[in-house]
Amino acid sequence: MDVTIGVQHLPREVVVETDQSADAVATxxxxxxTGGPLELTDSRGRQVIIPGSAIGYVEIGSEEQRKVGFGAV
Known part of the structure; x- marks a missing residue:
């Protein structure tokens, strides 16, 4: 699942691919x-830490895998 994080005063957003559930990311x-840092672990085991005060927005992707090929039509 992809998590897109908009950070204040940065022109680009941070995209993290994680194996965590949508509920765990939302929590x-x-x-x-509420004051602490946002700590996520990506699918490769790397840890991403962003100060909570710098978060502009967070977009949590769906947990479903996208279909690929002609069967998706």
Whole structure:
């Protein structure tokens, strides 16, 4: 699942591909907005930490895999 994070005063957004559930990511975002940092682990095991005060927006992608090929039509 992709998580897109808009950081204040940065022209580009941060995109993290994670194996965490949407509920776990939403809980981490809510916790970060109350004063702590946003801590996520990407699908390769790397940790991404963003100060909660710098978060502009967070877009949490769906947990479904996209269909590829002619069967998606």
């Amino acid at each position: 981490a975002v809510k916790k970060a907005l």
